[in-house]
Amino acid sequence: MTAAIWWIRRDLRLADNPVLAAALARADQILPLFVLDPFFETSTYVGVARRAFLWGGLNELARELRQMGGRLMVRRGQPLEQLRKLMQETGANAIFAAADYTAYARRRDAAVAAFLPLRLIESHTVHPPGAVLKPTGEPYTVFTPFSRAWKNLPRPTPLPAPERLLTPKDIASEDIPLPVASSLPAGFPSGEKEAARRLRAFTEGSGTSDGAPVFSYGATRDRVDVDGTSQLSPYLRFGMLSARQAAAAAFDAIDRAATAIEHKGAETWLNELIWREFYYSILHYYPHVLGQPFRPSFAGIRWSGDLDAYGAWCAGATGYPLVDAAMRQLVQTGWMPNRARMVTASFLVKDLLVDWRWGERFFMQHLLDGDPASNNGGWQWTAGTGTDAAPYFRVFNPVVQSAKFDPDGAYIRRWLPELAAVPDQHIHAPWQMPPSTQQAVNCIIGRHYPPPIVDHAWARERALAAYQSDSGRP
DNA sequence: TGAAATGTTGGGGCG
DNA sequence: ACGCCCCAACATTTC
Numbered sequence: 001m002t003a004a005i006w007w008i009r010r011d012l013r014l015a016d017n018p019v020l021a022a023a024l025a026r027a028d029q030i031l032p033l034f035v036l037d038p039f040f041e042t043s044t045y046v047g048v049a050r051r052a053f054l055w056g057g058l059n060e061l062a063r064e065l066r067q068m069g070g071r072l073m074v075r076r077g078q079p080l081e082q083l084r085k086l087m088q089e090t091g092a093n094a095i096f097a098a099a100d101y102t103a104y105a106r107r108r109d110a111a112v113a114a115f116l117p118l119r120l121i122e123s124h125t126v127h128p129p130g131a132v133l134k135p136t137g138e139p140y141t142v143f144t145p146f147s148r149a150w151k152n153l154p155r156p157t158p159l160p161a162p163e164r165l166l167t168p169k170d171i172a173s174e175d176i177p178l179p180v181a182s183s184l185p186a187g188f189p190s191g192e193k194e195a196a197r198r199l200r201a202f203t204e205g206s207g208t209s210d211g212a213p214v215f216s217y218g219a220t221r222d223r224v225d226v227d228g229t230s231q232l233s234p235y236l237r238f239g240m241l242s243a244r245q246a247a248a249a250a251f252d253a254i255d256r257a258a259t260a261i262e263h264k265g266a267e268t269w270l271n272e273l274i275w276r277e278f279y280y281s282i283l284h285y286y287p288h289v290l291g292q293p294f295r296p297s298f299a300g301i302r303w304s305g306d307l308d309a310y311g312a313w314c315a316g317a318t319g320y321p322l323v324d325a326a327m328r329q330l331v332q333t334g335w336m337p338n339r340a341r342m343v344t345a346s347f348l349v350k351d352l353l354v355d356w357r358w359g360e361r362f363f364m365q366h367l368l369d370g371d372p373a374s375n376n377g378g379w380q381w382t383a384g385t386g387t388d389a390a391p392y393f394r395v396f397n398p399v400v401q402s403a404k405f406d407p408d409g410a411y412i413r414r415w416l417p418e419l420a421a422v423p424d425q426h427i428h429a430p431w432q433m434p435p436s437t438q439q440a441v442n443c444i445i446g447r448h449y450p451p452p453i454v455d456h457a458w459a460r461e462r463a464l465a466a467y468q469s470d471s472g473r474p
Numbered sequence: 475t476g477a478a479a480t481g482t483t484g485g486g487g488c489g
Numbered sequence: 490a491c492g493c494c495c496c497a498a499c500a501t502t503t504c
Contacts, residue, residue, distance in 0.1 A: 222475080342475070381475085393504040394476050401476090460477085464504060 016158035056190030098123035129284035195235035233369035279377030293385035
């Protein structure tokens with residue numbers, strides 16, 4: 001009998017799992033192992049919600065493994081030490097894990113590989129960093145040519161889940177951490193089954209006469225008052241859904257599209273998946289983006305360092321309803337639609353002139369899908385410091401964005417109940433309500449809801465001036 | 475995957 | 490009838 005360790009980090013699924021498949025091809029028995037790494041228990045970049053989501057996923061995975069005859073092991077401590085011990089206890093002679101790209105992950109895996117037979121398998125992307133390169137062998141730094149090259153590669157075909165998986169008996173394991181009920185994200189039940197159900201509902205429809213949401217994605221994805229996005233990112237983050245499964249479903253939807261609009265919707269969603277792969281590639285080839293601007297010319301911007309402004313942004317108390325609604329949604333649910341991320345990020349960086357890295361960290365703490373590559377890519381895009389980023393002079397107007405993407409204010413009223421009775425005409429800029437109206441709807445600006453923390457027109461000019469003078473621009 | 479400022483055009487009111 | 494102005498609507502440029 002041979003045994004191999006399946007070292008699980010963020011690949012919490014049985015279907016389409018090339019790491020597990022590689023381990024099964026090599027060994028008769030599999031030791032699925034999760035190591036409670038003290039690094040993550042103390043990291044300021046991991047908040048309680050994402051940790052609870054992970055614990056929930058581990059419990060789900062353990063349940064599924066039991067049904068197949070297997071068992072999830074949990075050990076606490078340094079990965080190298082715990083892996084070495086488990087190999088000694090069990091006679092396992094190989095370790096399989098998914099390749100990962102953050103600085104910490106690479107350091108950790110290199111340290112293990114130096115002493116133990118660790119095999120890293122590509123699993124987090126459809127086409128791993130290095131598979132999509134310019135003809136010269138250089139990485140792409142612009143999205144559109146990257147996506148063109150990506151689409152020229154073979155279409156993915158996900159693997160089925162294995163039918164049986166045997167784990168050696170009588171191996172000690174710690175208890176799987178139970179998520180604290182109060183920190184469990186209510187809108188996002190954890191686990192592979194839930195992920196598959198949501199993917200099906202999004203790309204194939206929920207069985208009603210309505211078309212699949214992916215077909216209207218082009219029109220609705222930016223509407224914050226409508227659930228127009230897939231909301232699959234938390235599942236992709238922990239591999240409860242694989243990028244290949246998602247991309248395969250996107251290609252299927254493109255094939256099934258009956259109209260130009262449907263085709264465009266599915267194609268746009270596929271592009272979002274490719275953005276994710278683009279940023280994985282960027283992080284792999286340009287690891288300095290974690291901490292430094294991709295473009296060094298932006299390293300000299302003098303940020304305001306305004307802790308009060310940052311605190312108001314975090315608390316959803318800037319006085320701009322769309323920004324505040326989105327920040328409250330983030331803190332309460334661990335998730336925000338992409339449009340809201342762009343608006344809140346632009347507001348922090350451009351209107352408040354707060355260092356984008358502060359926002360990046362806050363998002364990492366609160367987002368269930370907090371992924372270093374995508375999150376960093378998004379923030380650098382907004383700050384104008386990244387690859388293929390928004391030009392520095394593009395400044396979102398939080399009132400205009402609100403009117404466009406939450407036209408009736410339904411999203412605002414949902415997350416800011418204090419504004420529930422504000423008339424439509426003032427919902428995007430409530431400080432313009434006449435005092436009599438404020439009285440009438442019981443929303444006094446300055447008492448029930450704050451006045452705007454900055455004047456947007458003024459803030460825009462300040463941002464343009466700061467970017468211009470500090471980034472060596474003419 | 476902006477917004478604001480500036481420029482152009484053309485219809486209509488009016489002397 | 491004609492020129493002038495106003496200004497919406499749209500286009501282009503600039504940040």
